[in-house]
Every structure is written in structure tokens, then in C-alpha cells.
Amino acid sequence: MLWFVVSFLFCASSFAKEHSILDQNQLNEVMNELKLLRKEVEENRHELKAVKLELEESKRHRTCQCEPNSAGTKPESEINELRSADIIGTNPVSDPSKIRRIIPPSEPHASHDGPIAFYAYMSAPMTTIGGNHALTFNVIKSNSGLGLHPTTGVFAVPKSGFYVFTWTIRVPENSYHGVELVVNGQAIGALYQHSGSGGDDMSSTIAIVHANEGEDVFLRTKMDYNQGVIYSNDYGRTSFAGWKLV
Incomplete structure (x- = not known):
């Protein structure tokens, strides 16, 4: 077992x-x-x-x-659009440091033999505007001769001759601004726009001047008579244009 x-x-x-x-x-x-x-x-x-x-x-x-x-090589119209995008984004109010100046700097330009003309406008309103405030235009639609600088709003004359300049200013209610054309440091021509309550208004003016090659031409507010907003949208543009006659 x-x-x-x-x-x-x-x-x-x-x-x-x-x-x-x-x-x-x-x-x-x-x-x-x-x-x-x-x-x-x-x-x-x-x-x-x-x-x-x-x-x-x-x-x-x-x-x-x-x-x-x-x-x-990109066509000139595309170059203008790309350069205008560098101004201050799409809103002229977004970077006040690039707007608030008395005499903007200029750039040298080579002599130009072709047609010279430009047209630009603001895509959005500008606020807090004082006297001697240079205006910039962030949408450049044409710039033959590349005289208009996209970041300063200054037109550097490419070639001496007689030029036509025209500008349109739009202001909303209870706003008023005087805007003058400055050629080589001298005020030549001015526009005053005043809008009361209940609406907005816009006005245009024109000036024909002789400008020498390399001189600066730009728009700025006058030292006094400035209040409120300079307006611009799809229904009415604040704009700046110019072209060479002869």
C-alpha cells in the first residue's frame, strides 16, 4: 500500500x-x-x-x-495690391504709430518715361485724428510709375511736370475735417467737410500743380477744425488720386 x-x-x-x-x-x-x-x-x-x-x-x-x-515676374497690378497689403493690415486705424506723423519720409525713385497715375482709398474709417495728420490709403488700385508709397501715403514725383491731384473726404455725423494737399512742404489746395447730425457727407476737390522730380506730395489734416472720424466703406470711399499731364 x-x-x-x-x-x-x-x-x-x-x-x-x-x-x-x-x-x-x-x-x-x-x-x-x-x-x-x-x-x-x-x-x-x-x-x-x-x-x-x-x-x-x-x-x-x-x-x-x-x-x-x-x-x-508679377504684373504691375498684382505688385500694387501686394504692396498695399503691407500698409497697416486692412484697417488704417490698427497701427496708429504708422499714421501719426507730420512730414512722412520719402523714398528716392528712378526717372520714369511711361504714364504716371495712381488711385488709392481707405478700406476702413480712421479715428482719433488730430492736426497735421498725414493720411494713408491702404488699398492701391493703380500706381503706374510706382510713385505712391503704400506705407506712408506719400506720392514721390517720378518725373517733373504738371500734375492733377484730386481727393475725396467722407465724414459721418457730427464730424468735420479740413484736409490739405502738401507739395514739397507747402500747402496747396484744401478741402473742408462738415457733417451735422442724422447723416454723413462727402466732398471732393482738385488741384493742378507743377511738381519737380523727387518732391513729396501727400494729404494731411489742417492744424485746426478737426473732430471725429474720417469715414470710408463700400458706399463711399475716402480716396486720393493723381496723374501727370505733360
């Missing part, structure tokens, strides 16, 4: 040990398979990333070849 018990215990121990070894071997096989799968995933990830980069590079190459005028 004792022999039978000892034999049974020995067999049971051997069976448990054998199954334990079997389970450990199966676990090792599973772990090895997982390692192989993980390695394949990592390799495929690098390949997919390389394919993605190749597709993006190919797409950029096709875009550069297909886009018109991508490396050529």
Missing part, C-alpha cells in the same frame, strides 16, 4: 512538471511570435513613412510645374 502511494505521488509530480515545461515552451513560442510581428510592424512603418514622403514630394513638384507665373 505504501509503495502504491509513493508511485502515485511520483507520477503526479512528473505529470505536473511535464505540463509546466510544456506551458513554458508555449509561452516562449507566443512571445517569439509577438516579437516577430512587432519587428514586421516597425519595418512596415518605416516603409509607409518613406512612401508618404515620396508622395508629398511628388505632389509639390507637380504643383510647382503647373502653377502659372510661379517663378516669373
